[in-house]
Amino acid sequence: MPTQTVTGAFEVRLAPEPASAAAEVAGLGRMSLDKTFHGPLQATSRGEMIAFRSTTPGSAGYVAMETVVGSLDGRSGSFVLQHSSTLTRGAPSQSITVVPDSGTGALAGLTGRMTIEIAPGGAHSYRFEYTLPAP
Template identity: 55%
Template sequence: MNRITGEFSVKMQPESTSAVAADTGVGRMSLDKQYHGALAATGKGEMLAYMDSALGSGVYVAIERVEGTLDGKRGDFLLHHRGIMERGAPSLAVAVVPDSGRDQLAGLSGTLNIRIEGGKHYYDFDYTLADAA
């Protein structure tokens, strides 16, 4: 297992939602990320989210396409995000979508942890890069 750490920036833009989503309070956002460090890449994705501000509970799910270089290997892959907030207590899981790696990143698997420190976003990415089947 390899571990890399770096910084990233993210821009989120509200997007239109379906009538069903609007009726349930679900919001939709586009994601535009820039990863720096051993993961030098751009990330583009979409997120659906719901938050009960009074209770401090909610959820989000997202799919993100990451394209660039990982430890010098070029390609792209997908990440899936699942975040839950239960009465203010956060839980987040971000992982590589199985078999989504392309080009030199074929066979990629792993998990990505997001940290926010001093107003900056950081990632810790634990990954393996197996030979593609």
């Protein structure tokens, strides 16, 4: 299965959610995610993020899970992305991967990794490297 690479834009809406008692004590924030992807990935997603912001400017981290529903290069279905990302004094490090065996429909068997870029001004874009079994 050859690896494919697609890129495109997306919008994201974050909304604060009530944190658990344990998260509040630990200084963690909780947000809901609502995304719309454009380009070869025509999809929407819903998910949840847990985050921490350091007192050091530019240092933070988050973990998130999101279910993506739509089409990828014309193949319809859904899959789940798992995020683990940090920002060290402004330098980002990302790990966003497709959860194994989470693909459904024509996206069954999907594997891959995504990176996110945020341009000055806040525009979001993705780069998605993936493999899919032949239909």
